[in-house]
Amino acid sequence: MANILIVGDGAIGLLLSHFLSASHNVSVLTRKSPTNTRFYSRGKGTSKKIDAQFISLNQLNKAAEFDVVLFTVKAFQVLDAFSQIKPFLPIHCSIVLSHNGMGNVDEVNSQLNTHQALYFLTTNIAGFKSNQYIVQHTGEGQSVIGGCNELALQNSAPIADIFKVIPNLTFTNNIQQLRFEKLLVNIAINPLSALSNVRNGELRAPKYNTIIFNALTEACNIAKAQGLNIPLIKALNTAYKIMELTANNYSSMQQDLTYNRETEISAICGYISQQGKLHNIKTPYNDELFVKIQAKKSVV
Ligand SMILES: NC(=O)C1=CN([C@@H]2O[C@H](COP(=O)(O)OP(=O)(O)OC[C@H]3O[C@@H](n4cnc5c(N)ncnc54)[C@H](OP(=O)(O)O)[C@@H]3O)[C@@H](O)[C@H]2O)C=CC1
Numbered sequence: 001m002a003n004i005l006i007v008g009d010g011a012i013g014l015l016l017s018h019f020l021s022a023s024h025n026v027s028v029l030t031r032k033s034p035t036n037t038r039f040y041s042r043g044k045g046t047s048k049k050i051d052a053q054f055i056s057l058n059q060l061n062k063a064a065e066f067d068v069v070l071f072t073v074k075a076f077q078v079l080d081a082f083s084q085i086k087p088f089l090p091i092h093c094s095i096v097l098s099h100n101g102m103g104n105v106d107e108v109n110s111q112l113n114t115h116q117a118l119y120f121l122t123t124n125i126a127g128f129k130s131n132q133y134i135v136q137h138t139g140e141g142q143s144v145i146g147g148c149n150e151l152a153l154q155n156s157a158p159i160a161d162i163f164k165v166i167p168n169l170t171f172t173n174n175i176q177q178l179r180f181e182k183l184l185v186n187i188a189i190n191p192l193s194a195l196s197n198v199r200n201g202e203l204r205a206p207k208y209n210t211i212i213f214n215a216l217t218e219a220c221n222i223a224k225a226q227g228l229n230i231p232l233i234k235a236l237n238t239a240y241k242i243m244e245l246t247a248n249n250y251s252s253m254q255q256d257l258t259y260n261r262e263t264e265i266s267a268i269c270g271y272i273s274q275q276g277k278l279h280n281i282k283t284p285y286n287d288e289l290f291v292k293i294q295a296k297k298s299v300v
């Protein structure tokens, strides 16, 4: 049984705490009242109490021996959350980041010691919080974990063993490729669904074809410049398949704009624009989606 700290009690934090607490000792760091119980709910089944301890930052004990610290905050929240937790990280422990979009891995890795393994978990599990204390598990899907530093790449067996209670979890030796493939789906779906205020399935209409094609072409050019091999046809097929599978869902970015929350556009199209400048590759479609989402946020 491992001691696990999950940072963030959002939808993904609660879903993963539900699964991991079946076999491990799980604490969840929250910014809300730590005394309240949280529940996991799925379909019409009865809600289950999540068997984890909810704690606030001032309850974190410097002597707490966490084996794993899993960050389930949004891309733009990772570095602040990491700075808060860093003083409490045991000398030997595994750190796992899990979010949509790119970034954060190099910044976190540069602050770790040689005994701290860094992993990234991409997940297609889906859920939302119907209120502050209940997570609704709405979508199944594959989760993939992979090492991001030398230590993690050399020794993946312990984390794979601890995380095996997460449904449909596999391990990869090339997490950068997996993250990029997920990024391509988010580029095709998230900004357009948010700007047009439509469900994912509606993006299959012909009027969106050109922009999706061009935004993904740019992103595949960046992938190539990074040494990854993601053919455009594969990126398009996957994006349209996910639109079909999640046809009735609103994307996370559509919901963020609707509820006037900060979006993850910087880690999605913003990442492609930034990499374009680095590799001298033009990315006008991603630049425009980035600017439009930022502008829309400032007027809602
Ligand atoms: N929801 C989904 O179905 C899926 C989400 N993802 C990705 O997973 C990531 C998380 O998503 P999701 O769970 O939906 O997002 P949420 O916004 O619901 O969850 C993030 C949580 O982190 C908390 N948080 C942020 N900073 C800190 C901190 N410093 N200390 C403690 N808690 C903190 C927030 O607290 P507070 O509420 O107080 O702000 C919030 O509860 C995102 O990158 C998302 O794109 C990926 C696949 C599916």
Ligand SMILES: CC(C)(CO)C(=O)C(=O)O
Binding pocket: 100, 185, 186, 189, 190, 200, 242, 246, 249, 250, 251, 252, 253
């Ligand atoms: C896969 C997709 C597009 C599902 O809506 C998603 O990851 C998101 O909304 O952020």
